[in-house]
Amino acid sequence: MEEFDVIVVGASVAGLRAAEQLAKKGLSVICLDRKQEIGTPKQCGEGLGYGHIKRLHLKPDKRWASQPIKGAALYTPLGKKVEVLYDKVVGYVLERKAFEKHLAKKASKAGAVIRVRSNVSSIKRTKKGIEAQVNDLFSEKYNAKMVFACDGPTSWTANQLGLPIKIKRQDLDSGIQYEMTGIDFPQEHLIHLWFGKNVAPRGYVWLFPKGKNHANVGIGIGAHIKASAKEYLDKWINEKPGIKKGSIIEVNSGVIPVGGLLKKMTADRMIVVGDAAHQVNPIHGGGIGLAMEAADLAAKIARKAFDKKDFSNSVLQEYNSLWWEKTGNKLSRILQIRYMVESMSDKDFENIAESFSAEDIMTLQSGSLAESAKMVSKKLITKPTLMKTMLKYLARGKR
Ligand SMILES: Cc1cc2nc3c(=O)[nH]c(=O)nc-3n(C[C@H](O)[C@H](O)[C@H](O)COP(=O)(O)OP(=O)(O)OC[C@H]3O[C@@H](n4cnc5c(N)ncnc54)[C@H](O)[C@@H]3O)c2cc1C
Incomplete structure (x- = not known):
């Protein structure tokens, strides 16, 4: 049985950033993930806005920020192109696998312990705090004062610890993406988005460049829609000779919580962060930056709890109010716009x-x-x- 101040379940963007910030605040942290390699599988279009990069004090590095982006080209159902171009970099298409490894190195350097192939198979509150049992390649028990649930949509951890996190099918998008090479598209400094009910019902097709002739080509559609996201994406690609001729070198898929924002993301000894708390932009489905910013806030509140030696919801709930004040209300308005547009x-x-x-x-x-x-x-x-x-x-x- 190993003892830590905080157990973080999930070592993706939310969990790794939280682990780093908690360690920097002097807390002992173990960050556990069931996957066998940090960053893999990639379930992401890899777009990240510069605003997040700035607020998170990240310094873009070619190893994980592959393509600087200066704007967007939006295509309407009838094919009208609306282009917005800035004279500065407004975002990056990442190399997400390298980005997560970069986050893991930073967390480790700050003092956090990260373990892969560590599936948290049971988690419970005890008199002393939180007890987690890990099974898979590594089999251990861990004790901690509190837990961060950073384990993705429909958080298993939160549900186990009595905070039911449910999401309606209409508030989920299903996404599929091909990383493609040998394709033709204009303006690799822009992200390209196509809209329309026949193109992507309740969503869009994206092309996020990763260099010349190389891009993530993907689609997100409402998960409640009968036809699959793959059918829509394949149909779209078949109609674009410049894309169709290319090779698919990776397939990525996953669900995106684009609604169902949670008022309550804390409970005694627990804070929920990232996709687990549905902290995603309801229009474009971006969650990397929001997850990491929420992790920073959660780490601050956790530090307060340690200072007060009080891990009850009455202390931790400040995370809910501060997050809603800074981010939640804005996302809620974006959600209303999405309902209108869809x-x-x-x-x-x-x-x-x-x-x-x-x-x-x-x-x-x-x-x-x-x-x-x-x-x-x-x-x-x-x-x-x-x-x-x-x-x-x-x-x-x-x-
Ligand atoms: C197709 C697609 C495209 C996307 N494109 C973009 C984009 O371009 N830009 C953007 O900003 N966002 C994008 N997103 C959303 C973005 O990927 C997520 O918002 C982001 O990954 C959320 O990070 P997270 O750390 O909260 O959760 P996740 O990335 O879901 O990570 C959760 C982690 O928890 C681990 N885990 C779960 N249960 C356990 C357990 N019991 N024990 C141990 N480990 C566990 C999982 O293995 C996983 O590593 C996209 C999503 C999809 C599906």
């Missing part, structure tokens, strides 16, 4: 897309209430037909 016909989507520039779309998806309201009201004043279309869908933004 109920639109392709024709109305096209009309609305005509009226908004790519910068406007970026403002809407940022979740900034003041900026979005300012921009939308300006449009509505000058375009009465837009007002009519928007009013039709406004009520559908609530669920």
Whole structure:
């Protein structure tokens, strides 16, 4: 039986960042993952916005940040291209396997212990704290004062410890992606996104460049939709000769919680972080940056609990309120916009897309209430037909 201050279940972006931050705050940490290699399998388009990189004080390095991105090209159902280009780098397409290994090295350097092939098969509260049993290649028992549940969508850990985390099928996207090489596409400094009910119902097709003639080509669609994400992606690729001619060198798939934001992400001796707490942007499905920023906040609150020697929910729940204040409310507004957009016909989507520039779309998806309201009201004043279309869908933004 080994003793630590904190057990982190899951050694992906949330867990590794949490382990590093906890160790830097002087706590002893063990970070456990059932996979056999950090970073693998990759279940990710690998896009990460520069805002997150800055807030997380990461220094992009060619080994894990493969392609700088300066904007986006959005394609409407009828094929209209809306392009937004910045004169600076606004994000990166990562090498996620290398990125996670980089995070693991940083956590280890800070003093955290990381173990792979360590499936947490039982976890419970005891009089002293938390007890976790690990089975697989390594078989150990660990004791700790508290646990971080960073174990992905539908967190098994949280459910075991009495915090039921459920998500409706409509709030899940299923994603599939091919890493492709030998393909032709323009502008490798842009990410490319295609929309439309026939292209990707309740989602989009993405092409995230990883250099010349090389990209992640993927799709996310509502998990409740009958046809599979693969069928939609294959159909789309078959219609694009420049993509079809390439080779698939890796297949990635997984589910993305794009709704079901949780009010309660803590319980006695436990904090839930990342996909486990559905901390994902409901429109574009990005969760890397949000998971890591939440891990920073969770580590701060955990440190407070250790200082007070009180690991009860009454101390840990500050994580809920601070996270909602800084991030949750914004994501909630983004979710309302998504509900509105997904109920639109392709024709109305096209009309609305005509009226908004790519910068406007970026403002809407940022979740900034003041900026979005300012921009939308300006449009509505000058375009009465837009007002009519928007009013039709406004009520559908609530669920
Ligand atoms: C197809 C696809 C494309 C995506 N594209 C992007 C993108 O381009 N940009 C972006 O920002 N986000 C993207 N995302 C979302 C992003 O990948 C997630 O938000 C992110 O991985 C969340 O990290 P996490 O650490 O919270 O959880 P996860 O990455 O899900 O990690 C959970 C970890 O817990 C481990 N685990 C689970 N149970 C146990 C157990 N009992 N014992 C031990 N270990 C356990 C798992 O092995 C896993 O390593 C995409 C997701 C998918 C599916």
